[in-house]
Amino acid sequence: MTIAALDACGRYAVAAVGLGDVTFYAASDAGVGAVRAVYSSFDRVLEKGGVKPSELDAIVVNTGPGSWTGVRVSVTYTASLAFGAGARAYGHSGFAIGKRLAGGVAFIDQLGKTIAEQGAGEAPLLVELFAEIGADDYLSRRQAWLDQMLALGAEALAAGEAGDPLDLQTTYFQEFLAGARK
Numbered sequence: 001m002t003i004a005a006l007d008a009c010g011r012y013a014v015a016a017v018g019l020g021d022v023t024f025y026a027a028s029d030a031g032v033g034a035v036r037a038v039y040s041s042f043d044r045v046l047e048k049g050g051v052k053p054s055e056l057d058a059i060v061v062n063t064g065p066g067s068w069t070g071v072r073v074s075v076t077y078t079a080s081l082a083f084g085a086g087a088r089a090y091g092h093s094g095f096a097i098g099k100r101l102a103g104g105v106a107f108i109d110q111l112g113k114t115i116a117e118q119g120a121g122e123a124p125l126l127v128e129l130f131a132e133i134g135a136d137d138y139l140s141r142r143q144a145w146l147d148q149m150l151a152l153g154a155e156a157l158a159a160g161e162a163g164d165p166l167d168l169q170t171t172y173f174q175e176f177l178a179g180a181r182k
Contacts, residue, residue: 001157002051004059005149006042008074009066009094009107010129012138013037015045016146017056018154024048025146027139034069038077053085058163060153063091064171065107065115066129071170079165088163090156092149093171098125100148 005016013028026044028037046053061078064071075091082089095117098105102125106116110130116123127145131138156163 001057001154002055003150003153003157004042004045004051004056005061005146005153006038006059006074006078007062007142007146007149008034008038008041008070009062009064010070010127010138010142011131011133012135013041013070013074014139014142014146015041016143016150017045017049017051018150019049019051022049023147023150025139025143027135030135034067034073037070038073042077042081053081053087056082056085056087058082058088058090058153058157060090060092060149060156061168062097062149063093063169065094065109067110075168075170079168082163082165088157088161089165089168090153090161090163091168091170092152094127095171097145097148097152098123098127100152101125101144 003018007014016023016025024045026041028041059078059082061074063075078089104123105125106114106123108114108128
């Protein structure tokens, strides 16, 4: 199975591609804008792995919460690329990924506010999405996160889940601040 993961919820877009037991990772440059960040991180990881989009079985994308523009761009990019390449596309919220990784998660947004899933209690994992650190440090902090995304994709493929790119939806901080649940 060849699975890619894309997360553009924070300061940098980060991506991974899993080729069996080997995983490659890449991050975008700082200050390039959401569109260029998503494309560059994904192109870099495919190049590192020597993978063409047509060789992907699935792409997993973090649907938020996080950077409003980054989430929209990454979900749209994932859906478009998966549709064109004939790959399956799976979207998972940061809350779902964090529950798998540490039993729960809360995020620190770009304003320094802590965002947690309503009614989830205290989160054992705190993720600072807009930490003032370099791309390499940000990527190293997010590798376990990307590994969970790849695992979710492998499980979905093994279970025969449809993975229709047109079914991807985003999750925004604003929805959780208002108490909405998706």
